[in-house]
Amino acid sequence: MMDRQDIDQLALRLASLVPPGLAQAHEDLRANFSDVLAQGLRRLDLVTREEFDVQTLLLARTRARVEALERRVADLEALAASRGG
Structure with a gap:
């Protein structure tokens, strides 16, 4: 199963895909991506x-x-x- 570091890395990669005009939202998006990924993985039967x-x-x-x-x-x-x- 993915650990928290793996989830954070994936969230960071997703956040890096955000257009430059939304740079100020980058950290918020990274945190949200991380939370959504963690919640989704917890719901899976892993x-x-x-x-x-x-x-x-x-x-x-x-x-x-x-x-x-x-x-x-x-x-x-x-x-x-x-x-x-």
């Missing part, structure tokens, strides 16, 4: 990079466990089939 990385790790562990269980089931099915069951 997770932090740390949360994403934790979930990725959990998914990888779960996938490995499922694959191991699938192999175990296949081995047990093969054993049962070889015993005539």
